Amino acid sequence: MVTGVLIDWGGVLTTSLSDSIARWIAADRIDGDHYREVMRELIDHAYREGNGENAIHALERGEIDGPSFERDLAARLLTLDGAPPVAEGLLERMFAGFERVDAMYDMLRDVRVNGVKTCLVSNSWSNTYPRDDWDEVFDAVVISGEVGMRKPEARIFHHALDRIGLAGEECVFVDDIEANILAARALGIAGIHHRDADTTIAELESLLRLTLRRA
Structure with missing residues (x-):
């Protein structure tokens, strides 16, 4: 029982997370296709492949702090203007929806x-x-x-x-x-x-x- x-x-x-992310992508003018490519690789590695570790493992266990992860992720992403998004507050903006x-x-x-x-x-x-x-x-x-x-x-x-x-x-x-x-x-x-x-x-x-x- x-x-x-x-x-x-x-x-x-x-x-849903996807709804919140979609609002953030629009608000911050993120290159959505590039974002999905970057995140697919990170998430698949963190949740499916199981070989080695990446920043998501460390973030979720509290081994690195939010600002460190934000800087790492922002450096991987691009806005529609071709520049990285603002790192500070990135996670808060992603989940604001x-x-x-x-x-x-x-x-x-x-x-x-x-x-x-x-x-x-x-x-x-x-x-x-x-x-x-x-x-x-x-x-x-x-x-x-x-x-x-x-x-x-x-x-x-x-x-x-x-x-x-x-x-x-x-x-x-x-x-x-x-x-x-x-x-x-x-x-x-x-x-x-x-x-x-x-x-x-x-x-x-x-x-x-x-x-x-x-x-």
Whole structure:
């Protein structure tokens, strides 16, 4: 029986990363094709290939700070004018379009009322999290840069399970990145690949055998 929910933040409890990035690309006049080429290489290496490490590994574990990563990334990118974008505040601008998805927060409140434990498991990019009501929705919070571990590393999932006192087989993990879902499943944790709130909540209802709010 599933009695625990591990859940991502960006792109799951917020609107999609791609939407936020699209707004930033337009606002900063970034060369979008070049950006996607650069990021595809970095992300594929960080989440799929697994050989060696790059700046994303270090950023997500908190081994380098945000300004250092911003300088590195800005040097790789180009604006439509052919010059690198302004490095200072780059990450803040990239994620400025994130909007809270209230339906997902309502769902977390509902599952906790029904005795299900909840744990945030988020890879941070030196970003600030809106934590005002987190004590109402999470039993534990695991943020990569604060614990020195990152998804899809097995150890961050073990750490999250320890924080809520459950075994992998007792939990489900919700994330918008497939590589993270596959890593969780390898540890016996059920996985839901998040695409939108209604679909994820419906899948959780089936798995948890609960009726959850969707509005």
